[in-house]
Amino acid sequence: MYPPKILILLFVLLSTFSSSRLAMNKSFALGIEIGTIWRNNPSLLHNDYPEDEFSLRIILPKDATFFTTNSSSDLDSLSFACGFFCAGPVATCDDYIFSIFVVNTYSSSDAVSFNAPKVVWSANRDRPVKENANVQLTELGDLVLYDSDGAHVWSTNTEDMSVAGMNLTSAGNLVLLNQSNMQLWRSFDHPTDTLVTGQILPEGQKLIAMTSVANWSSGNFDLTVLPDGMYAFAGTDTRLAYYRSPTGGTVTTNRSAYVALKNGSLEVFTNFRDTEAPDYQIQLPRDNYGLGFVRLDFDGHLRLYLWTNNSWVSSDVFDIADPCAYPLACGEYGICSDGQCSCPDAAIGQSGLFDVIDPREVNHGCLPIGSLSCDSARKPTLLSLPNITRFNGVYNWTTSEERCKLSCLNDCSCKASFFQQYDTSTGFCFLASDIFSMISVNSPSYSSNFSSLAFVKVNGATRNFVLSQGKLTVALAVGSSTFIALVVVAVLVVLRRNRAEPLEDDDIIDQLPGLPARFSFMELKSATEDFSKVIGKGGSGSVFEGQICDKQVAVKRLDGINQGKREFLAEVQTIGSINHIYLVRLIGFCAEKSHRLLVYEYMPNGSLDRWIFQRHQEAPLDWKTRLRIITDVARGLAYLHSDCRETIVHLDIKPQNILLDEQFTAKVSDFGLAKLIDREQGSVMTRLRGTPGYLAPEWLTSVINEKVDVYSFGIVIMEIICGRSNLDYSQPEESRHLISMLQDKAKTDQLLDLIDPRSTDMQCHLDEVSRMMNLAMWCLQVDSRRRPSMTEVVKILDGAMDVETELDLDLVNLELMVANRAVRGNIAATLQIDSVLSGPR
Template sequence: MYYPKLLLLLFPLLITTSSSELANAVFNKSFVADAELGTTWKNNPSLVHNELPDDHFSVRLIFPRLYDTTKINVGPNITGVRLFACGFFCAGLAATCDAYIFSIFIVNAVNEGSFLHLKSPQVIWSANHNRPVSENAIVQLTELGDLVLYDADGTLVWFANTTNKSVVGMHLTESGNLVLFDYTNREVWRSFDHPTDTLVTGQMLQLGQKLMASISETNWAKGKFYLTVLADGMYAFAGVDTPLAYYRSPTSGNITTNTSAYIALKNGSLEVFTSFRRTEAPDYQIWLPPDAYGTEFVRLDWDGHLRLYQWGDGSGDWVSSDVLDIADPCSYPLACGEYGICSDGQCSCPDAALRQSGLFELIDPRELNRGCFLTDSLSCGSLQKARFLALPNTARFNIIYNWTTNEGHCKLSCLNDCSCKVAFFIHTNDSSGFCFLASDIFSMISVNTQSYSRNFSSYAFVKVQDHRAMLSKQKIAIVLVVTSSTFVASIVVTVLMVLRRKSTEPIEDGDTINQLPGLPTRFSFESLKSATGDFSRKIGAGGSGSVYEGHIDDKQIAVKRLDGINQGETEFLTEVQTVGSINHIHLVSLIGFCAERSHRLLVYEYMPNGSLDKWIFAKHEAAPLDWETRLKIITDVARGLAYLHSDCRQTIAHLDIKPQNILLDEMFSAKVSDFGLAKLIDREHSTIMTRLRGTPGYLAPEWLTSVISEKVDVYSFGIVVMEILCGRRNLDYSQPEEGRHLVSMVQEKAKDDQLLDLIDSRSTDLELHLDEVFRVMKLALWCLQVDTSRRPSMSMVVKVLEGTMGVETDLDLDLVNIDLMVANRAGRWNDVTLQIESILSGPR
């Protein structure tokens, strides 16, 4: 497509034009939809905007693009034309809007006298949906050829990242595609390549890309649903922590070899291709109602429905219809809203199903499908105890019951996991079954008992707060204290004396260890020897021992055997007490332990995809991970660390974060493992003093002072993120001398604004998401700050990854390579007390 340079010179005239002038320009087609370098737009009423006080939106146009000269009906006896427009949009009362997104939208223009009225806008793309801006925010096509968005306070919110691409102008196409082009008129950046929640005619959703639904109709941040195309068809997923598919197109692509699947909206249908030869017919086709007025789009809405939007000329408004062929309305994850129970299309709250009251309330009694909410919201770490509301014959959409256990353990695991809201359990016999812990709240489904055989029964255990039990316990405690204070005091003194005496004794056998509170299941040495085939199936090795694959009651496990009675004893006790007392979806679960004479063993859940290093370092033969998987792993690790740092009674500093200690399950969900070096930090203390520990390549600069905090984990996390994105180790002595230390290379590339030169060259998928990759790289730089106070907390990191917070822009790019400093100080690594190898390294 050719974008005449002369037209760019005309565009600045449009920036300050009045509504009447723009009205004449629109209807006489004398405007242009182009801009040249150096053009700046400010989000205030100086831009052309809607002026009707009863509009429930605010739009401010940067430039429009006439879609069609065909007149449309936009109200009784009112006609207008339809525009694609780029500008600022706010979905709120026009008089009080304070949160705008820079976006592309379809809007109807009506020429009434000397005014141009803008009606019924529909956003089809947005740049900053996770970070709205305020009044007086600025969009600029810089002299260097990048499109950037600044908030009113000067904070950089978003940029197109077109460095070194020789951009000379910007253009809005007739299909609503915002493009930046170079001197040869080649499109070097396109909004079509960065979809949000909408697909318009002529736009393709390619393999690995997503349509991501918003949280609600007025909150544009990323929600719980996304639609994507995989090698074997189109999928719709729901969930943040554990996404599960609730729709799949009936296609037959080759999942092992195909890399060119895509979805396209064209010719009156939504077409799914699993072959890039476009002359062939699509593998799957959803025929859509005819659009007589030429403008249609599909959007993944906040409730998980993929809807087609068309202009209803008779009604003067947009008309929507469902696209996905899901016959059962209860199969949609939010069929009855959060916590709602769907039964034959009818909605109710959980306590209503049990003829109780007071635990839940309807969000809107007039619209039962809006869902329910807990009258007393769950809180973690409070004095109030949680209990379960048991719902028989209740399930959820597409639950993967991949955890074999008993009902009691399933419920206990949910109670101990702050993020767990509902535990789903299916009994397969009298003693065991399958468990699924849900942290994302969706609708539940009332299951007909005839759906199961006599040997199966389904339960949903909904976690609620229990005040009554706590109050009763408090009353009893008060009575006991008042009436038996002397007796209680004597017991306390006795216990303290025993504990003090025991603490000075060496741990020689399992009996002493067994007295520790909060321990998981204890196994005998012989039982674990049998479970691992006499320790014949070795799957990993590290500095403190080896790891073996085994089975207990048909459940696959990983058994870590510490080498020697003295070696690893401290690490052993730390892991038993620390890991045994916590439970989180992104921390590897400690199932049990063995402490028998000289034997020290730990029993963990089995992680079939092994450790992260197997998948990210180039020397491994595994195929490179795509961008979405890498981002998911980074986010999972961040959530696990945030839980350790913020949500436990004491701050838990892991102190050995590295790819070998990050394990992947069958869905590539990441879990942090190996707490052998962990330290507990009391909330009233911000730092602790400890000897140097950890692994070369992941040590924070403050280790040289021996005074550390949980921020050393933040630094190590930053290193791991860079390794994931760059596909190489931080310390790699197989590289030439100038390329051995990744941190040093990151420092130099960051100063030259060339960070993207370091991304994993094996992955072509990363090239399709350069703006997101760059944002996560900047987050890693924030984590690598030398000054611990300038590093983010892991809770802040999670918010950045979820898109609810921006990355700090004022960063110190002078990074410290502690590995070189320690090596110089010690002369060689063996002079420093370090754990060189991972206890749980190697694939499992």
């Protein structure tokens, strides 16, 4: 007999299913019919103990034996369930994720408890919902998640697919079924950070780790399967590989590679010659397979979790022998030396620049003392660290040590630069916007003419204080009167500056008429629900979804900006006056104390990169849509270059900065802080900015004009046509650089070999496709004078002008090619560069 409490709970559970219109058809064992609605509140089956460090609200257990009281095996008490999960105390939880989890369930006479929950899939981890959010299996067969305010958060997009019900399988797979029990949608096909036993990760999909133990949103690590093996990458804008399975094979048929988790092994399949045997097999512990899963954790480790002796036991899956090879071996800013961790200042015998996050766990990393700012009054400096490198020895470009340092100092998104040199006047530089652990280089293992340096940004005032402590003591001993005089002078300077520059925001803003709408920081904080709905991240800041009155908006919070308030407002004034159908409209701004925020119109289909670089839920874009996007972007750029009072050069044209509305109209974004060029000037000299892979050759001279945008536009045309990034180091070596491939195919008259293989529609428009590829090559001429203007590009797209046929087919400037130098030989991995110097949106 079940205890009375359990009988009551089972009755409640069955009543819930009955009131939710439980399918009575025998084809659905505990299945759910369409039209069912679940609301996230305590009326759902939930854990009872308020002191529990998690909150579970269950809408769908795997089967009727979800509860056991006298388990003969610890595995008997484990079960998959689907519902709302909140990783926090029950009494204070307010951010719920619609999830599938595995829990240990047990009961007593007066309570039910769900112990040791592990989330194995989630729908909305980047956008948690609140109390009274609801999940609906709609009459049209779409599983939809709505927040408590009615906002649409997530759905399976299965309308009109003849969905008749929903079920959770014994393997933990949430499925939508038709009347014949055919699976029309599966959670297994949309993994988050975990693979359960029996699940596969096919080529083209990723496991993406969460940000931290306390933050379940998508983090900086991902695991993916490529044609030659399984890779783990670190970084969001710039993905650097830190692990590769040693398969060494390539796919020899048209079958895709994949990884499969089975009872006993994680198997990597890339070669399909004669057998179905995997190319590489990671053997898992054989003591007790039980119920287990592998998860890519927030620290970049791939771990196997097994339920053994009533607890979860984890073990590493990657065969990485060097403990320093993990990107977070010593946490952010930490330096790893033979497995030991230290902070950067301690490594060179200083102190006062960094704090250890947890003195008991030094491997948790370090934090710079004082916030980093690009304001001229508190400009950061660089701490030079000799014999230091990164976990992946891939570098951006060839330059001098001094220029490598200056490039980082002059870019707010750069947190450190790394430089390597082999007894020459130039070396190889990498600018890091993502800070991971650093690695101490063992000098005897390298030649005498080799040097490896790191330059880490620190608070200028803090460093100056530390470096001058000894001198200050002597100065005070020699004469305090001199010190007092200096203080008096400093005070007078500050007072004079304060009289020259108004302190109040209103005093500055009143001097600049014609600004767009002004919002307070608290207004935007409220509009974005405390900046909780992240829809984009980049080097210069994050973008959040918000609601102002009845208008949906995108709010960009600038995390670092290398200009004062006057300069920021002047550029907002200029860009706010621009209104064009193919430019994302700037609605308003906030310039309050240290806060800099921009409010843009909301673009529901996001950025172009997710539609051309990744396998989207929908079919690949058809040719008509691709051509329209190319035309829209051209019109937007032509307006910036030719129709404004000053020429506005965007400087960072790439798919991440091209946004799509609900009709797939393309609009150029992130032009608010671009370069303004006086028409009489023609060109300007400016520091390097933009994104590697999209930079025109003239950036080597730092003298640029609007033709740098034309060059980047040519690359975007090719990416749209080919369905891949210009620099994609996940490809075989001969296919990594798209423009090199374009150059080779153009010389052998094989351009059409480059068409996106996923699109059959383009095969019906080969003449138009070929014409666009020739336009791209015209835009990609190394000599900027031979490129068309964007006004001419628009005429070509309108059919009023022909594409230039006398083209230089040598499109690749070798000095701009990414320089790869693998410093540590234990990782034969490469880089896929997206964005280093600035971020999307």
